[in-house]
Amino acid sequence: MAKSKSAYSTPGKQGKLDTHIIVVWVDNEAGVLARVVGLFSGRGYNIESLAVAEIDPKLNISRITIVTTGTPQVIEQIKLQLKKLVPVHKVADFKREDKKVIFKEMALFKIVGNQSKKEKALKACKKYNAIILDKSNKSYVIQITALRREIDLMSKNLKKLGLVSVSRTGAVAMTRGSEIFK
């Protein structure tokens, strides 16, 4: 075995990676997003997508939804580290496969082409709550809401139907039924 030339230990076994959705309630104050994002980048955690907006203007609370991947140990660390941040109120965490939670992302597609292409594109989007936000002779802007992988698929499939521009949000999440996140 080659001798280690490092003063640090060699990496141990890598565990299995899971995708989790982490929801964080924070005070909506200057720099709070930088604190949360900086924690991820500083400790080498992943951010697959991020969605953030104020949800309670009176209490000044924002809700951040982060999709991340990591070993169970890393996910646990992410939660505990987030909870240590002063402006963080609570942290919830779900596996992407969790049936009790709804995850949605929104995407805007700009389709440029003749009428037939535009209609085909719109048809393809139908099952994802497609809404036409803007139309011109040559183009449509279509809004859909769907799961990440569905949007991935759509942005691939629509290429041949004149898709020229995609804009999409990170995932947002909410529990099913009457329960709320604790």
Place this chain on the structure above:
Amino acid sequence: MSKLYSGAEIVFKCLEDQNVEFIFGYPGGAVLPIYDELKNFNSVKHILVRHEQGAGHAAEGYARSSGKPGVLLVTSGPGATNAVTALTDAYMDSVPLVCISGQVPTHLIGTDAFQECDTTGITRPCTKHNWLVKDVKDLEKVIHKAFEVATTGRPGPVLVDIPKDVQFQKTNYTKFKKQKKLNGKATNQFSQKDIDELIKLMSKASKPIFYTGGGVINSGPKASELLRELVNMTGFPITSTLQGLGSYPGEDSQFLGMLGMHGSYEANNAMHDCDLMINIGARFDDRITGKIDEFSPKSKKVHIDIDPSSINKNVKVDLPIVGDVAEVITSTIKTIKKVKPNFAKSNNQKVSKWWEQIQKWRSINSFNFVNSTETIKPQYAVQRLYELTKNKDTYITTEVGQHQMWAAQHYKFDKPNRWMTSGGLGTMGYGLPAAVGVQVAHPNKLVIDIAGEASVLMTMQEMSTAVQYSLPIKIFILNNEYMGMVRQWQELLHDKNYSESYTAALPDFVKLAEAYGCVGIRAQTPEELDDKIIEMINTDRPVIFDCRVDKQENCFPMIPSGKAHNQMLLGPKDQKENKITGKGKTLV
């Protein structure tokens, strides 16, 4: 109408209400209004340092030796960036610091103004929290909150950035009442069930060990007393991390010495072979665990820590107990007394074999070294320093490197808060300014910085501070002309290619001392060492002690990188018997 105070006045009102006696700082354009108020607040004494990093480390030394938060005051831009190393150091070693920095006026923020930098942005990852105060009405609340965050839960540094115009603005000040018992965000989460489980594990164990760390010190002097009671009542062996030294008496027979990369053979082997590890206020740092996959494979692990994020971060544990060390130990002792009043007696036999094994490891005497009559061995120098100062309630700080490890191995502490060293960040240049801070907190005690000649030059300018305030700190330099730890790694791992680890032009430390207006002493032979040390102790002024030591000496024992606890390299004897490799013998 009540009196209106300026932002600058409010800073001092807050410091007064927080019972701050000393602040370490350096003036500059963006903090001038605050400095202007200094004359009106006699209860706060300002210590003028020579570099903002020095202010930070001095505040750290002050905090760690006194248990109170350290406060530093720096200007915007370079003042703040110079403090970053000290803030990071305090963050890694959980030292409560409050850094107040000036900032350019609010209307200039973001314009690349003179001496402007994004202070809160730069210090965000190296503080527990920081604030940019844009309205003087928030200032009082923020500063008190800053003290709360710094000192509660797992302590750490915080920073309050105050733009110059806010320092001039006026508002009301309401007298602050300190609330008792704040735990910050990390509340005591443990329950009696956890304690019962711990005691169950303890009574089942036949090879137990306590592994204690800086958390015991941070929990206050009471925690160290409780720890002693617990260890004595169980009869278990105990080892400590670098930061935990002093929480348990270093000369006690149940103490196995420090563990980790340069820890004792018995401590590391006991950690590897134990069947129950009780971690109290330590964090499974990589210098402690060595190779994680082979770290103490046969043990049940208990982890007592105030910071929930320390649990399962590096090592998976079987029983996590989140809480303040003193409170957890109090409950444990109480429960043992109730449930198993004869714990030690009933357990004696069970652990007697374990102690036999430990004695075998101990007989190797792993901190041993080959002494010399011609040159001063650095270990010998530390041993002599210890023998000659041990009855004086001495405070020791260190720099970083070989001398730091030798100090940890050979200087024994029997009280908490007597040992200040940069463990997590490993900041060369920590010890001298830290000694300044310690001496400020304890003006009549003997304060010694065990230093290396390379480290100490990084913050040497603070000797000027020591002289200005008549702080009789002693800088005990183990001078081998090399960055010793770098040279050691190069010898062991890089085929003796001593790339840039030799300092070819060192100052004459005796003359340097004289230039600073303090006293220089040099020792070159083992014979004269004792007399010179005594001379140093008896000097009532700052001293730089140039102790010329063996240039080739390496720090042993040692766990090489990526190795397990039971694969230590032993000392020079091993090397001599094994000349073929010249790299020491790997014991399995």
